Amino acid sequence: MMNRFFHIFCFLCLGAGMLVSGCKKDDDENSVYNQDERIRRYLDSNNITYVSYGGIFKSYLNTVPNNGRLLQPGDSLYFYFAEYMFSSRVDSLFYTNIAELVEEHGFDPQTFDTRPKGIRYGAEKPPLLKGIEIGLDKCREKDTVMLYMNSDYAYGDRAMGIVPENSSIAVLLILDEIK
Secondary structure: OHHHHHHHHHHHHHHHHHHHHHHHHHHHHOOHHHHHHHHHHHHHHOOOOOEEEOOEEEEEOOOOOOOOOEOOOOOEEEEEEEEEEEOOOEEEEEEEOOHHHHHHOOOOOOOOOOOOEEEEOOOOOOOOOHHHHHHOOOOEOOOEEEEEEOOOOOOOOOOEOOEOOOOEEEEEEEEEEEO
16 A cells, blocks of 8 residues: 555656656746857858847848948937847747838738837937847947847846747847937
8 A cells, every 4th residue: 555655656756857847948948048049040050140249139231331320328219120029030020110011911000100219329218128229239320230139138027919928039120310
């Protein structure tokens, strides 16, 4: 009788261990370190030149050198953007203010404001994701950049609309005007 309870106890412990290790594996796959590695692999395998700021990877998409005005703290910045899910590649678009992308993806034009977004760069309480604020460093008027960021620099441990918690994202930025 005692032997049977011992076997049941061992079986339950083994099952609990498998369950915990399965959760740990999911957590590890979504760790910031693994998100960074997936971004690096994607950029390297696609021969995309980038600059890294910790968990933020910035790629300039300008086709010619840009001598536009350098963005400085306190400047007013007007820009267009597109935010994408990122797993091991740039996945689905989930938010934009670029009219062509709203139309192309069949989004409701009534719910997407397609005017340039305006912010004061370097504001005490920035109205942007931390990764975008940091990624704008050294950008110039008329730059087009793609920022890839791990969840620490995106939405963190909170879900945002269709973006699950602890998700990495990619953001296209088109700097229209700096005042």
